[in-house]
Every structure is written in C-alpha cells, then in structure tokens.
Amino acid sequence: MHQPKRYLSVYILALMALFSCKASNQASKTDQVDDPDGQVISSADVIMVDKRLKDMLESYFDMFSEMDQEDTATRDAKMAEVFEYFNSPDTPVFLVLYNREGKRYYDKPMTITDYIYYLNDTRQAPHTIRTLKLDETQTKIMRVELAVKQ
Amino acid sequence: MKTNSKFLVVVLALFSTSGVAAQGVTYDEGNEFILAETKQVNQFFRRFNGEEDYEGKRFSTNDPRYQQADMRRMYISNLFDNLDAGMVDSLKGSFIYTVTREKDPKFLNHRRNDWYAQLDVIIKYEKKERPCTLFLKMERENMGTKWVLANVYFKPFITLFKGVDFFGGAAQASVDESSPYLHPKSHEINFINLKKAFTRLDEIEKYAANEYNPDFLTLFIYELKRGNAEFLEVKNLKFHFFQIDNWYFEVSKVNRKSTNSGWLITELMRVAEKDKEILRKYIFFHENNHLPYSP
Amino acid sequence: MAYRILFCLFICGLIIVDGMPGIAQGAGEYFEEETMDPDQKIKVDSMAMEKIRDLSKYIGIIGNKSTPFSEANRVVARALELFADGSVIGVSTLDKKEVKQYEIKTYFERLMALSYDKVKIEWFDIQYISDLEQTPDGKYVGVVTIYQKFEGSQNDALVYKDVTKKDITIYVERKMMQVEGMDIDFWDVLLGDIVVSETML
Numbered sequence: 001m002h003q004p005k006r007y008l009s010v011y012i013l014a015l016m017a018l019f020s021c022k023a024s025n026q027a028s029k030t031d032q033v034d035d036p037d038g039q040v041i042s043s044a045d046v047i048m049v050d051k052r053l054k055d056m057l058e059s060y061f062d063m064f065s066e067m068d069q070e071d072t073a074t075r076d077a078k079m080a081e082v083f084e085y086f087n088s089p090d091t092p093v094f095l096v097l098y099n100r101e102g103k104r105y106y107d108k109p110m111t112i113t114d115y116i117y118y119l120n121d122t123r124q125a126p127h128t129i130r131t132l133k134l135d136e137t138q139t140k141i142m143r144v145e146l147a148v149k150q
Numbered sequence: 151m152k153t154n155s156k157f158l159v160v161v162l163a164l165f166s167t168s169g170v171a172a173q174g175v176t177y178d179e180g181n182e183f184i185l186a187e188t189k190q191v192n193q194f195f196r197r198f199n200g201e202e203d204y205e206g207k208r209f210s211t212n213d214p215r216y217q218q219a220d221m222r223r224m225y226i227s228n229l230f231d232n233l234d235a236g237m238v239d240s241l242k243g244s245f246i247y248t249v250t251r252e253k254d255p256k257f258l259n260h261r262r263n264d265w266y267a268q269l270d271v272i273i274k275y276e277k278k279e280r281p282c283t284l285f286l287k288m289e290r291e292n293m294g295t296k297w298v299l300a301n302v303y304f305k306p307f308i309t310l311f312k313g314v315d316f317f318g319g320a321a322q323a324s325v326d327e328s329s330p331y332l333h334p335k336s337h338e339i340n341f342i343n344l345k346k347a348f349t350r351l352d353e354i355e356k357y358a359a360n361e362y363n364p365d366f367l368t369l370f371i372y373e374l375k376r377g378n379a380e381f382l383e384v385k386n387l388k389f390h391f392f393q394i395d396n397w398y399f400e401v402s403k404v405n406r407k408s409t410n411s412g413w414l415i416t417e418l419m420r421v422a423e424k425d426k427e428i429l430r431k432y433i434f435f436h437e438n439n440h441l442p443y444s445p
Numbered sequence: 446m447a448y449r450i451l452f453c454l455f456i457c458g459l460i461i462v463d464g465m466p467g468i469a470q471g472a473g474e475y476f477e478e479e480t481m482d483p484d485q486k487i488k489v490d491s492m493a494m495e496k497i498r499d500l501s502k503y504i505g506i507i508g509n510k511s512t513p514f515s516e517a518n519r520v521v522a523r524a525l526e527l528f529a530d531g532s533v534i535g536v537s538t539l540d541k542k543e544v545k546q547y548e549i550k551t552y553f554e555r556l557m558a559l560s561y562d563k564v565k566i567e568w569f570d571i572q573y574i575s576d577l578e579q580t581p582d583g584k585y586v587g588v589v590t591i592y593q594k595f596e597g598s599q600n601d602a603l604v605y606k607d608v609t610k611k612d613i614t615i616y617v618e619r620k621m622m623q624v625e626g627m628d629i630d631f632w633d634v635l636l637g638d639i640v641v642s643e644t645m646l
Contacts, residue, residue, distance in 0.1 A: 181569060181570065184569060184644075185571055189573040190573055190612070192575035192576055193573055196576075208576075292581045292582070293579050293583065294579035295578060295579070296581055383546075384544075
C-alpha cells in the first residue's frame with residue numbers, strides 16, 4: 001500500500017510543476033489583431049482615419065452599447081443621427097480578425113444598421129475603427145473597417 | 151490501489167482549485183465537477199493523448215507538456231469509470247502502462263475507422279415503437295471525414311434470418327443433411343422445383359450461395375424507403391475502441407456529480423488482435439449487446 | 446461486467462472458420478486531414494465563442510416581457526442569422542424520458558411566448574471547445590460546450606431556474622466576396638444543431 005502512495009506523491013509534485021507553468025506562451029497567442037501598422041492601409045483610395053470622425057463615431061458606438069434597451073424611440077432617433085454621416089444605412093462594416101502573411105482575414109461583413117443593433121443588443125462596444133473610406137465628396141462614409149480593441 | 155483512485159480524485163479537485171486561484175476566477179460551488187468532467191468525446195481523446203491542460207486548453211505540439219507521459223497516466227487513470235468494480239485495478243494499470251510506455255506510447259486517433267459509435271435508437275416499425283441499434287464508423291471523403299453507417303441490428307430482421315450464424319457456423323449448417331437444396335439437374339426441368347422451394351420460407355436462405363450474407367443495413371434502408379420504418383430518436387450512445395493493439399475498450403457517458411464523470415471507459419478487455427474481428431461481430435450481432443425487444 | 450464474462454464464454458465456445466460472414470472493414474485505416482494552423486484555430490475559436498455569447502444576449506432580450514413585440518421579432522431575426530438553415534435544438538431532462546426537439550425558430554417563438562418579467566442567464570467560467578474538423582464539403586465543424594444558469598422571474602419572484610449543459614455545433618467556412626473591386630477574405634461562422642441537457646448541479 002505504501003508503494004503506490006509514494007508513487008502518487010511523485011505524480012502530484014510533477015503535475016503541480018506542469019500546471020503551475022501554464023504560461024504566457026498560450027496567452028500571447030490570443031491577441032485579437034496582430035497587425036502592427038495600426039490604422040494605415042496602403043491602398044490609394046482609402047484615406048487614413050480622420051481622428052475627429054473616428055472619436056466621434058466611437059463615442060456613438062459606446063453610447064449605443066450603454067443605451068436603455070427598452071427606449072427604442074431614442075435609439076432609433078440616434079441611429080438616424082448617425083446615418084447622416086454615412087452613404088446609406090447599408091454601408092458595409094468589416095471587422096478585421098487577424099493578419100497573416102500580409103493578408104487580412106475578416107468576420108462576416110455586415111451593414112452599419114446591423115452593427116448598431118449589435119452594439120445595442122449585446123451591450124458592448126468591443127471594436128475600434130481602423131479605417132473609414134469616404135465618398136468622392138469626402139463627406140459621407142462608404143465603408144468602415146474595424147478591429148477588436150486591444 | 152483502491153485508495154489510489156480516491157486519492158487521485160482529491161488530487162484532481164486540488165488542481166481545479168489551484169488552477170482557479172492562479173487565474174483569479176471564482177467558481178461557484180460544484181464547478182470543480184464540471185472542470186473534471188470529460189465533457190466531450192473530443193476531450194476524452196485529448197486527455198487520453200495528453201494534448202490539453204486540465205481546463206481543456208489545447209497544448210501546442212511544441213509545448214513540453216504535449217503528450218507528456220506522467221500527465222497522461224494521471225488523466226487516463228481518471229478516464230475509467232471508477233465505480234465500476236468490474237474493471238480491476240491490475241487490468242487498468244496494465245492498460246495504462248501499455249499506452250504510456252516511454253518507448254512505444256499508444257495514442258488514440260479519431261480519424262481512423264477502427265472505433266465505432268453505437269446508437270441505441272427508437273424506430274417506428276409496423277406502427278409500433280421498436281428499439282434498434284445503429285453502428286457508425288468514420289470515413290474519409292475529399293479532404294474531410296464523416297460518420298457512416300456500418301451496421302444495423304434490428305430484432306425482427308435477426309429473427310427472420312435465424313438460419314444464419316453470424317459467428318461462423320454458417321458453413322457447418324450447410325452440410326446438414328436436412329438442408330433443402332435445388333438438385334443439380336433442376337436446369338433440365340426449367341427449374342420447375344423453384345416454386346416449391348420458395349414456399350419453405352423458414353429455410354429459404356439455405357438455397358443461397360455459400361458467400362451469401364444477409365445485410366441488415368440494406369434491409370433497414372429498404373424499410374425506411376418503403377415507409378415501413380420511421381426513425382424517431384436516439385436513446386443512448388456509446389463507443390467501441392479497437393485502436394490499441396491487443397486491447398478493447400468501451401466509452402460511455404457517466405452522468406453524476408463527481409470528479410469522475412462524463413465520457414469514461416466503462417469496459418476494458420484484453421483481446422488478441424486475431425480475436426478482434428470476433429469481438430466486433432459479437433458487438434454487432436449478439437443480442438446481449440442490444441436493448442431488449444418485446445414483441 | 447456481464448458483457449465481459451459473456452463474451453469470454455462466447456469466445457471459448459467458438460470455432461473460427463475461414464470466410465465467416467463479415468462486415469466490410471478496413472482495419473485501422475488512417476485519414477490524413479488538412480487542418481487549420483493552431484493560431485488560426487485560436488482566432489476562429491474565439492469568434493465562435495463571441496457568436497455564442499451574442500446568442501445568449503439575444504435570448505435574454507427575446508425572453509424578457511418588457512421587450513416590445515416588434516423589437517423581440519427583430520432580435521429573433523438577428524438570432525436566426527447566427528444559425529445555419531435547418532438547425533434544431535434538442536432539450537433533454539435528467540430522467541431522459543423525453544427528448545424534445547424543436548426547429549430553432551420554434552424555440553425562439555416559444556421563448557417569446559413564455560414572457561418572464563426578467564430573464565437572467567449566467568455563464569459558468571468553464572467551457573470546452575472541440576477541435577475543428579474538416580467536413581467532406583470543405584467546411585470545418587466543431588462543438589462548443591457551455592454551462593449556463595437560467596433564471597426566469599415574474600413579479601420579482603423566481604418562477605423558473607435551471608442549470609444546463611449546452612453542446613453547440615459550430616460551422617466555419619472560409620469565404621470570399623468582392624466589395625468595390627476589393628477581395629474580402631472572411632470566416633463565416635454559423636451555429637448549428639444544439640443539444641441542451643440538464644446537469645446534476
């Protein structure tokens with residue numbers, strides 16, 4: 001009876017060691033977007049993010065995520081307000097999941113309308129704006145690219 | 151050894167709490183059971199192979215803990231249903247030793263076709279609910295895999311084919327003197343004797359060639375297509391593993407509030423490789439392995 | 446145990462003959478599979494978990510009586526978008542006497558009709574994410590297991606409570622689309638069939 005018990009205590013020690021070093025190499029892999037170039041996209045027709053526009057939209061995003069869900073009238077009014085900045089309520093929104101060998105991988109694209117509903121329904125604003133593409137008149141947003149907040 | 155298993159449970163419980171504290175997460179009461187539970191068959195494979203940590207996070211293949219023998223020994227010892235007194239500790243110990251030997255360790259691979267899912271299901275047959283057993287195995291298609299039907303056990307089919315011995319007696323039976331046959335000059339008489347032959351329904355399969363083997367899967371599909379059978383639901387699920395040389399084990403779900411729960415080994419047997427085909431037939435065709443059928 | 450003894454008795458009494466009736470078997474054939482690299486898997490896993498969390502938030506809204514009917518309908522439509530067509534949900538209780546199976550849409554409609562004043566869904570800190578396996582049509586499939594505590598209350602009184610284990614199918618498919626001449630390479634993550642079982646806790 002003594003033998004197996006001793007054997008077990010060796011197990012315990014070994015395993016304690018194994019599990020206690022359950023280390024950062026796992027954690028480092030879970031970073032959401034590993035693109036170091038931030039908001040710059042090297043395509044000629046995409047402008048860099050206008051900081052003021054970005055901050056303003058992100059504060060709208062935060063507001064929708066915190067808004068009272070039962071007060072749909074206010075939400076709808078605020079949505080109409082935000083849509084003023086967009087080409088249409090169907091303006092596409094792309095969420096970059098990660099970069100790999102210079103290629104971007106996205107979540108399934110959605111419209112700005114769906115995105116705002118998403119913020120409001122799920123009570124969270126987990127994304128930051130990477131790029132905004134404006135139309136020819138430089139007044140309306142034609143496309144939004146988001147990344148997960150670090 | 152009996153104290154061993156109890157002791158291990160304590161060790162596992164300890165682990166769960168230490169793991170929790172390290173992460174700064176407070177678990178509700180009872181969560182240590184969920185943590186210990188082998189929650190998916192996928193987890194059974196990964197624990198057996200030592201490919202994830204205690205919380206279920208995959209190790210990368212270059213992690214020193216990946217498939218580490220000591221960890222596997224601990225995992226596998228808790229992958230047996232420890233309340234099943236039928237699996238003696240010496241047998242379990244020998245199995246664990248075989249699969250975790252440093253020199254030639256054995257791992258499970260879900261992408262092989264030598265493990266079977268056994269589904270005890272209910273079908274509606276001739277307007278009554280009947281138990282039926284389906285056996286599925288893995289098959290490759292294109293770059294992927296899928297489960298496919300390997301066999302069906304359904305008592306009414308078995309009863310109809312009682313003249314056939316699935317375990318190898320068929321060849322003997324055919325030399326029985328009383329066996330009916332179509333005599334070798336039947337062709338000269340336009341096989342006029344066939345009509346008589348086909349009235350002997352009990353023995354009709356005896357007119358078939360030696361290599362004839364009733365295929366219940368075909369019958370099952372036929373009955374479904376004809377609308378005589380309708381699939382209702384899955385009642386129970388377990389798995390048969392033939393992957394480890396000279397061993398067989400069965401995995402089923404053990405539902406209890408314990409650190410020894412979830413998908414666990416509920417049968418363990420030493421079976422020589424040459425006998426595995428017989429065991430497979432036993433599992434597929436022997437009535438002891440199927441839900442009781444009341445007419 | 447009985448099984449073991451019976452089989453041993455059986456094997457002793459058996460005469461093995463060549464050419465026994467058999468079942469087509471390829472013993473131990475191994476299939477090599479193209480798999481995603483581990484980093485991609487981690488990203489896709491976390492995407493799948495996000496979808497499941499979204500679903501649980503949608504369920505909270507749908508099951509809440511104070512949600513206006515039109516809003517609940519809108520959220521049902523959103524929740525349905527998370528699922529692959531034809532997905533079902535099977536609900537089993539501990540006694541296992543009955544397993545109820547619903548179309549996912551019917552499940553949401555029933556949830557709407559339940560009308561609790563408040564629905565509270567609590568997550569356990571433990572979940573299990575299976576490996577993603579490639580299917581014959583090139584998609585990937587996995588199963589995520591989560592544990593949740595559901596509480597439905599009326600007039601501030603708790604009227605229904607359960608702890609369930611949910612095994613949720615996840616389909617992952619890499620797709621391409623062109624937007625204004627630009628290729629968008631995206632992961633389409635859809636939820637599939639779900640099994641809900643009551644747990645011992």
